[in-house]
Amino acid sequence: MSESEAFQIKKYQTLQKIHQGDVPRLGGVSVALGLIIFTYLNQNTIYFDFLFKISLAAIPFFLVSLIEDVYHNIKPIIRFFAISLSAILFVYFSGFSLTKVQTPVLDFFMHYETFSFFFTVIALVSITNAFNIIDASNGIASLTFTVVSLSLFIASSFFQDPFIQYLSLSMAILPVGFLVLNFPLGKIFLGDSGAYLLGFLIGALVIVFFIRNPDAPKWLAILMLAYPFFELIFSFLRKILLRQSPFEPDKKHLHLMVNDLTQSIYKKMNTKRHSNLRANNMNTITLVFFWLSPLYFVYVHLAYHIPIFNLLTFYINIYLFFYLFVSNTLRDKK
Structure with a gap:
């Protein structure tokens, strides 16, 4: 392939595409601009150091994924290495490393600095990738980001951490401008650059919260990030069991199967006008329990001391039940 062919704008085609028409995948640019403006406005505050370092660290993966959003020619493994580089840069220059995760075997090794x-780098890379996995329906990744940010605000309020309170509440409104055009209008998409950036930002903030608040139960992080976390873990295990590459996309994600189901329903209804857009928006609404409930669960745990294990068990059971229900329903329709 020649250099001119490599950087020729092509139509976006992927196994996981569920929309019709050519919709710009440049929502990440609006999120990045919002982050830059927010960082500039805080240049004389205690928040600037964190915002400046995370903004600089995000440059490698943001540029690589932005090229993918425009030209669609960047392999998943290259994006993965770019995200890993960004995570290494952030952890190294910020000095934030997890030292305890409330798991005996891991905690033993966490005493070793390397x-x-x-471990912190891998955690940040995983969260970043998880947000890209769930970004398949209008608004779902942005709304999940906002929910996790608000969950962090609640947790930081309980632990009286004004630093995280301010940042998490501010982050919660970061994708609002993008959401206006994305959900339910579908005029612009986050793209890889936007999904990765949201995941990177919230992942870093979650990590910093638990470092600043050693008394906070570490498993609370999984509760906050329940939807992207379990989508990532379930996807990884499924592909390994099926002997598929974890880096290659498939159509077995919950949100993609829900889309197939809603599309079939709209076809039966003979709804011709904007049926694809309606089905896309319906995916986000149908999955509201999975991306919204962690906000409630975090509050319930902190306010009423309901064990995190019980809440996670309930969440996982609902997830598995719904996944099997949708999967079996689609199989019966074939």
């Missing part, structure tokens, strides 16, 4: 460093 292990702690790379």
